[in-house]
Amino acid sequence: MHITRHNTSKRWPIPRKGTKYLVFPSRGNNDSIPLLIIMREILGIVKTRKELKKILNENKILVNGRIIKEDKTSLALFDVISIGSLNKNYKLIFSDKGKFSLVEIKDNEASSKICKIIGKNMLKGKKIQINFNDGRNLISKESVNIGDSAIIGFKEKKIEKILPVKEKSKVLIIKGKHLGDIGEIISINNNKITVKNKEREFETVNKEVIVIN
Numbered sequence: 393m394h395i396t397r398h399n400t401s402k403r404w405p406i407p408r409k410g411t412k413y414l415v416f417p418s419r420g421n422n423d424s425i426p427l428l429i430i431m432r433e434i435l436g437i438v439k440t441r442k443e444l445k446k447i448l449n450e451n452k453i454l455v456n457g458r459i460i461k462e463d464k465t466s467l468a469l470f471d472v473i474s475i476g477s478l479n480k481n482y483k484l485i486f487s488d489k490g491k492f493s494l495v496e497i498k499d500n501e502a503s504s505k506i507c508k509i510i511g512k513n514m515l516k517g518k519k520i521q522i523n524f525n526d527g528r529n530l531i532s533k534e535s536v537n538i539g540d541s542a543i544i545g546f547k548e549k550k551i552e553k554i555l556p557v558k559e560k561s562k563v564l565i566i567k568g569k570h571l572g573d574i575g576e577i578i579s580i581n582n583n584k585i586t587v588k589n590k591e592r593e594f595e596t597v598n599k600e601v602i603v604i605n
Contacts, residue, residue, distance in 0.1 A: 426464050450477075455473050471526070507528065530551065557580065559577050567600040568596060584597060
């Protein structure tokens, strides 16, 4: 399945002119970006889909610690791509212009990612199933609230740290007109959150932020 370049998300940092058809993301057009686009259009590591498939067949690319075989596999916010042949790791972030961007990270930073808690269910034995924004679910006894973030370790698939929504928490805006902005929470009033950064102070809501520190 393909998508025309004209219909791709504005979050994709690609030229509007070029090959007419591009691979369709496996997790939706607006919230993720395919591995092929990252490797060819953004990083420039490969020039063709054939080159990428060769690297994938050699088990040299991992996303969030898992070997990837499909070039249409899509990465979402804070996903980590590790390229074995180059000994490099990258994390998918938003630029200050609200577009997907990649930042190179060290090996010790490539073993976990930040996820937002979007739901939780009580199970037998007082265990809690926690649902995250990237589609994963974990069973935990951690005390968490919907809207909090958690650092998830790839190897053990466990919560390493909870990042609660509270005053002075550092947040990234993931939706709305302030997409890509980073700031500090200065007040919380029910679902309304006031954030301040060096440029301005503005109001947003819980669904539009993710705690990053």
